[in-house]
Amino acid sequence: MQYDLVVIGGGPAGLAAAIEAKENGIDKILLIERDRELGGILQQCIHNGFGLHIFKQQLTGPEYAERFINILKEKNIEYITNTMVLDITDKKEVYILNEKLGYKKINAKAVILAMGCRERTRGAISIPGFRPSGIFTAGTAQRFLNIEGYMVGKKVVILGSGDIGLIMARRLTLEGAKVIAVVEIMPYSTGLTRNIVQCLKDFNIPLLFEHTVIDIKGKSRVEGVVVAKVDENKNPIKGTEIYYECDTLLLSVGLIPENELSKKAGVIIDKRTSGPFVTESMETNIEGIFACGNVVHVHDLVDYVTLEAKRAGKAAAKYIKGTLRRDGVKIITINGKGIRYVVPQIININNSKEVTLFFRVDNIYKDCKLEVRLNEKVIKSIKKDKVTPGEMETINIDFSKLDIKQDDKLFVEVKE
Amino acid sequence: MYDVLIIGAGIIGTSIARELSKYNLKVCVLEKDNDVANGTTKANSAIIHAGYDAKNGTLKARLNVLGNQMFDKLCRDLDVPFKRIGSLVLAFDDNDLNTLHKLYDNGIKNGVKDLYILSKEEVINIEPNVNKTVKAALYAKTAGIIGPFEMAIALAENAYENGVEFRLNSEVIDIKKEDVYVVYTKNEKFKARYVVNCAGLYADKINDMVSKNRFKIIPRRGEYYLLDKSVKLVNHIIFQCPTKLGKGVLITPTVHGNTLIGPNAEDLEDKEAINTTREGLRFVLDTAKKSVEDIPIGMSITNFAGLRARTELDDFIIKEAEDSKGFINVAGIESPGLSAAPAIALYVLDILKSSGLEFVRKNNFKNKRKGIIKFSDLSFEEKNELIKKDSRYGRIICRCEEITEGEIVDAIRRPLGATTLDGVKRRVRAGMGRCQGGFCSPRVMEILSRELKVKMEDIIKDHEGSYILTGPTKKEVD
Numbered sequence: 001m002q003y004d005l006v007v008i009g010g011g012p013a014g015l016a017a018a019i020e021a022k023e024n025g026i027d028k029i030l031l032i033e034r035d036r037e038l039g040g041i042l043q044q045c046i047h048n049g050f051g052l053h054i055f056k057q058q059l060t061g062p063e064y065a066e067r068f069i070n071i072l073k074e075k076n077i078e079y080i081t082n083t084m085v086l087d088i089t090d091k092k093e094v095y096i097l098n099e100k101l102g103y104k105k106i107n108a109k110a111v112i113l114a115m116g117c118r119e120r121t122r123g124a125i126s127i128p129g130f131r132p133s134g135i136f137t138a139g140t141a142q143r144f145l146n147i148e149g150y151m152v153g154k155k156v157v158i159l160g161s162g163d164i165g166l167i168m169a170r171r172l173t174l175e176g177a178k179v180i181a182v183v184e185i186m187p188y189s190t191g192l193t194r195n196i197v198q199c200l201k202d203f204n205i206p207l208l209f210e211h212t213v214i215d216i217k218g219k220s221r222v223e224g225v226v227v228a229k230v231d232e233n234k235n236p237i238k239g240t241e242i243y244y245e246c247d248t249l250l251l252s253v254g255l256i257p258e259n260e261l262s263k264k265a266g267v268i269i270d271k272r273t274s275g276p277f278v279t280e281s282m283e284t285n286i287e288g289i290f291a292c293g294n295v296v297h298v299h300d301l302v303d304y305v306t307l308e309a310k311r312a313g314k315a316a317a318k319y320i321k322g323t324l325r326r327d328g329v330k331i332i333t334i335n336g337k338g339i340r341y342v343v344p345q346i347i348n349i350n351n352s353k354e355v356t357l358f359f360r361v362d363n364i365y366k367d368c369k370l371e372v373r374l375n376e377k378v379i380k381s382i383k384k385d386k387v388t389p390g391e392m393e394t395i396n397i398d399f400s401k402l403d404i405k406q407d408d409k410l411f412v413e414v415k416e
Numbered sequence: 417m418y419d420v421l422i423i424g425a426g427i428i429g430t431s432i433a434r435e436l437s438k439y440n441l442k443v444c445v446l447e448k449d450n451d452v453a454n455g456t457t458k459a460n461s462a463i464i465h466a467g468y469d470a471k472n473g474t475l476k477a478r479l480n481v482l483g484n485q486m487f488d489k490l491c492r493d494l495d496v497p498f499k500r501i502g503s504l505v506l507a508f509d510d511n512d513l514n515t516l517h518k519l520y521d522n523g524i525k526n527g528v529k530d531l532y533i534l535s536k537e538e539v540i541n542i543e544p545n546v547n548k549t550v551k552a553a554l555y556a557k558t559a560g561i562i563g564p565f566e567m568a569i570a571l572a573e574n575a576y577e578n579g580v581e582f583r584l585n586s587e588v589i590d591i592k593k594e595d596v597y598v599v600y601t602k603n604e605k606f607k608a609r610y611v612v613n614c615a616g617l618y619a620d621k622i623n624d625m626v627s628k629n630r631f632k633i634i635p636r637r638g639e640y641y642l643l644d645k646s647v648k649l650v651n652h653i654i655f656q657c658p659t660k661l662g663k664g665v666l667i668t669p670t671v672h673g674n675t676l677i678g679p680n681a682e683d684l685e686d687k688e689a690i691n692t693t694r695e696g697l698r699f700v701l702d703t704a705k706k707s708v709e710d711i712p713i714g715m716s717i718t719n720f721a722g723l724r725a726r727t728e729l730d731d732f733i734i735k736e737a738e739d740s741k742g743f744i745n746v747a748g749i750e751s752p753g754l755s756a757a758p759a760i761a762l763y764v765l766d767i768l769k770s771s772g773l774e775f776v777r778k779n780n781f782k783n784k785r786k787g788i789i790k791f792s793d794l795s796f797e798e799k800n801e802l803i804k805k806d807s808r809y810g811r812i813i814c815r816c817e818e819i820t821e822g823e824i825v826d827a828i829r830r831p832l833g834a835t836t837l838d839g840v841k842r843r844v845r846a847g848m849g850r851c852q853g854g855f856c857s858p859r860v861m862e863i864l865s866r867e868l869k870v871k872m873e874d875i876i877k878d879h880e881g882s883y884i885l886t887g888p889t890k891k892e893v894d
Contacts, residue, residue: 034815084812099810103799121852123642123718128692131720133877133884140854148858150872150885175889219688220881236694247886260646260816 001106004028004320006094008085008261009114011040012302013293013309015068017112020313022075026320030106031072031079032096038072038079039065040116041139042302044146047167049194053303064302088265090286110316113262113276113284113291114309117298119164120254127159129216132223138164138252142171151175153248157225158182159213161189161196163300163390165252170199172250179205180244183227185212185234188364190254190390192300212236213249222247255298265289272341273297280347280355281315281324282308290316297343297358300392304358315351325350331408336373338362338414340389347410353400359412361387369415372397375408387414418442419773421599421608423588423622425452427564427757428746429614430571435761437578440776444606445572445580446599448587448618450880451839452832453568455616457754458842459690459722460638461679462564462670463653465752466503466556468523468531469663474731477526479756479763484558486758494570495787496563497671503559503653504539506707507552515657516554523556530557545649545708559653561671564754565842569832574785576831578778584832585880588615591625593740610742610773612764617687617725619747627737631747635687635723636662638679639696644715644850645673654707663751665703667711672845677704677711679722692721717850724750732756734763736771744768788826788844792818813863814856816849824860828867835868837861838878857884 004026007018010033018031037043042050045061052058055067072079080098087095094106119137134153136144141152142164154177158165161184169179182200187209189196200207208227214236215226229240257275259267267276267284275296276284282292292312293305318324328350333342342359349355357372365387372380372395379402380395387393395412420436422429425447436443449455464487470476491498507513516533523531532555539546539553576582583601590600591611599606615622620633643649653668661681670676678700697719704711727733727748737743744767746760753760769775791809794802802822803810809822827834827843834840837847837860846860847853853860861875861884876882 034812082811084815084818086812086818097799097803097810097812099803099807102803102810103796118851119854121717121850121854123716123852124714126641126697126713126716126719128694128697128719130691133882137854140857143858144885145889148862148872149889151887151889152884153886214694216691219690220879221883263646 001104003030003106004109005030005112005316006106006108007031007112007114008094009033009040009116009293009295010035010038010079010081011114011116011293012042012065012068012305013116013295014040014112014114015065015072016306016309017114017292017313017316018077019068019071019075020310021317022077024314024317026317029077031077032083032085033079033081034084036081038069038081044139044142045167046146047171050302053301054306085261088261090266092288109320110288110290112312112316113267113289113295114293115258115261115295117255117257117294119251120256122251125253127213127216130219132216132218132221134218134222134248135216136248136250138162138168138250141250142168145171145175151177153177155180155246156248156250157213157227157244157246158250158252160184160251160253161191161207162252162254163191163195165250166191166195166199168250168252169205170203173203173205179203180246181205181227182207183211183213184209185230186210188388188390192390214241216249222249225249255294257295257298259295262291262295267291270341270345272335273343277345278343280344280352281318282312282344283315283319288319297341300390304392304394307356308358329404329406329408331404331410333357333410333412335359336411336413338365339412342412349399349404354396354398357395357397357412359393360389361393361414362389364388365414365416370395371413371415373411373413374402374404381415417596418444418606418608420610420612420768421446421597421606422612422614423599424614424616425568425572425582426455426457426614426616427453427568427754428616428749428760430568430575431757431761432612432614432746432764433575433580434571435765437575437580438778438781440778441773443580444608445582446586446588446601446606447582447584450585450835451842452572452582452584453565453842454878456722456725457568458565459640459720460564460754461666461668461751462562462676463503463666463668463755464498464560464562465755466523466531466559467526467528467752467755468519468554468556469658470526470752471730472522472525475734476731476752476756479732479759480752481527483756483759487560487562490758491562491567493783494567494574494785496567496570498560498562499671500558500560501652501669502555502557503655504534504543505554505655505657506539506546506550507657508547508549508706509551512657513552516552519554528556528558531555532557543650543652543654545710546654547707547709561653561668562754563671569843570785570787572832573830574782577785578781582832588622588625591622593626597742610744610768610771612744612746614746616749617723619725619745623737623745623747626740626743628739629737631727631733633687633725633727633747635684635689636726636750637682637684637689637696637721637723639692639700639721640676640678640719641697641700641713641716642718642720643675643677643712644717647675647712647715649675649708649711656703656707665700667704667707672848674717677701684723687723690721690723692719696721718852726750732760734760734767736767742771788823788830791820791823813859814846814849816851817845819844819846821863824863825867828864835864836876836878837864837884840864
């Protein structure tokens with residue numbers, strides 16, 4: 001089997017990337033999805049709030065996905081569901097598995113990685129205690145409720161204030177469960193402010209900052225959790241323990257880009273994002289292998305995933321047609337003071353005179369400036385009332401009037 | 417009426433059951449839990465020790481060394497993962513060096529083959545990640561790693577195939593000695609000429625039902641971290657010098673390619689206290705860092721605890737009760753119990769023989785057990801052939817461990833098959849990977865529900881009462 005472009009993952013990133021490549025003149029495209037239907041995690045996000053930036057409308061997750069799925073079908077882009085990619089090589093050989101085709105090798109001229117992310121688990125954060133049933137990651141619980149149609153518990157404590165956890169606090173409450181508290185180890189939430197208001201405050205669900213779950217009780221099913229306040233080193237403070245009787249513990253403690261497959265192809269992962277190092281064209285270190293969406297870095301708004309995916313789709317089309325530039329000066333972006341990471345990490349201005357930088361701050365800052373420097377020179381400075389790690393920031397940089405030399409450095413910093 | 421009734425379906429009970437199934441005997445295994453291998457067998461270091469550690473002259477020493485040599489054939493016959501990767505005991509100071517030589521001498525006395533003292537350079541050469549302050553190490557080539565619950569499950573399946581009966585969910589609540597033994601569970605009673613007590617942590621309770629010669633099982637908890645497969649720390653089983661509380665904290669690859677770190681040792685009263693603790697895990701990590709300084713604990717995928725069933729004696733208790741002929745205790749089987757298990761089974765057969773049980777070999781004994789096909793291990797061609805025969809092998813259910821629907825269905829349908837989420841996990845590793853079942857548990861539950869013809873809400877994680885779902889959602893969302 002031979003394709004020009006293989007897109008791995010049929011969520012918002014994969015869908016937008018495939019459509020964009022098609023619109024840029026690529027015909028032989030195959031999009032591969034492991035689940036039963038296209039749309040990815042959007043299909044279980046039945047709340048609204050999607051599409052505000054792109055469609056200026058409040059859509060539910062499935063509605064947002066449907067718009068792209070319809071375009072994909074209208075454009076006759078080939079896709080297969082229930083299909084797992086088991087291996088990719090740096091020669092862009094993609095090994096797929098499904099019930100109908102069996103185990104097959106596909107050769108592609110270009111590959112777009114759009115596998116999304118997975119949730120951090122109890123094991124990853126080493127919560128001690130028993131190992132009863134009733135401990136779910138928020139996304140798994142969301143799937144049980146919204147796709148499978150089952151409730152996961154009656155009295156719930158949620159650890160972590162990531163967006164899925166906040167959304168699930170409201171969802172479970174509407175389903176008749178009692179959400180006792182949301183517990184967050186950091187002094188701030190990692191979720192969107194609007195979700196804290198709409199999902200917790202509107203339902204009088206307490207949010208405890210600088211607290212964490214230190215023990216899980218119950219030998220068969222969860223019977224309760226012990227929560228304690230933590231000190232500045234995140235160690236629990238003796239004497240602050242609270243026992244919550246509950247039958248369910250939900251974890252919303254972070255998302256990890258899913259790059260096991262990328263690594264098989266030799267793609268190098270940036271420790272700051274847990275995703276591949278990418279260029280302005282969303283190309284990885286392996287020529288012709290692109291990446292976009294949550295596999296690159298975790299986004300909080302799907303709209304930005306779509307924008308990033310379009311970049312990847314367009315660039316992959318250029319690559320296939322042989323017009324993606326490799327010559328010219330390259331600069332690297334650097335996360336300076338107060339910034340956790342910047343994407344893209346490498347910029348070749350021959351491919352794009354205007355580049356949007358995606359980045360996250362590492363703490364809450366009030367009345368600050370977000371500053372972009374080219375080496376020593378400040379080229380952009382944006383005033384902010386408040387920035388938080390829970391909300392991704394973007395800055396557009398126009399390179400056309402700048403004097404750029406090879407290996408120049410572009411710093412992004414928080415100025416207090 | 418049974419010839420032999422075995423109480424407990426852990427590694428010891430299943431080893432004895434399988435050994436007895438070679439003979440024309442009517443044998444039954446009673447297990448209180450809903451699955452075999454669900455106690456100490458499922459939570460331990462998964463090591464087949466070489467046998468230099470146990471004091472010369474003890475049953476532990478003798479049966480460990482004997483047992484160790486039996487695993488190659490046993491694991492081949494039963495299709496169980498086993499790798500002889502060798503172990504190292506690291507020495508960091510003169511005291512430790514002294515200990516190494518004592519262990520070496522003890523090992524030679526015990527009959528352990530292929531024991532060597534390695535120099536610092538030799539150690540670092542084969543284990544580049546160990547702490548560079550290491551001075552020397554005792555290398556035991558015959559030590560290995562195994563899937564302990566896979567082993568017990570395989571033994572049980574093979575015993576079953578050879579005619580042994582298994583009664584799960586059958587907790588023994590009383591035993592009466594009449595002309596034969598009458599063993600009571602909640603709903604049934606079983607008569608048997610011989611009773612073998614392999615009840616692990618509860619072996620004292622079972623003994624008390626029959627014998628006046630009491631012993632006490634002291635649960636000694638050990639806590640562990642399990643790291644992601646992408647972490648490669650060591651190539652061998654890495655021990656530190658033993659202390660009074662045991663062989664100490666080890667770092668080892670598992671047969672499936674993860675890294676296991678632990679255990680600590682803490683004596684408890686509660687026989688069900690398989691919870692991990694902040695202090696325990698902290699101790700494990702801090703101690704392990706003496707062996708390997710740089711441990712990426714953020715790559716931990718789970719932590720767990722197991723309880724060793726120890727007694728105050730320094731040795732296994734494997735004998736017929738003096739005041740009750742035909743009642744055989746196999747108790748206090750702490751480490752190296754797993755390593756000794758096959759030899760313990762033979763030893764128990766000898767006891768039964770000398771107590772008058774007649775052994776006649778079956779001529780139709782099937783010594784091979786066909787394991788569950790491991791799809792991810794197959795070649796390109798083999799994969800396609802298998803999918804042609806059964807398309808369910810073309811559907812990946814567990815992404816992390818690449819487990820197909822075909823494998824899961826096999827795990828459920830085979831004799832003594834899985835009935836719970838964890839039962840599936842122990843048999844085929846679905847849910848054992850880095851996402852810890854986040855993606856696959858709804859799918860596995862669906863398959864369990866379909867295959868066992870039970871409702872989704874009735875699927876449990878592990879023990880009775882470990883329900884996962886509480887019922888359907890409201891039909892319409894307001």
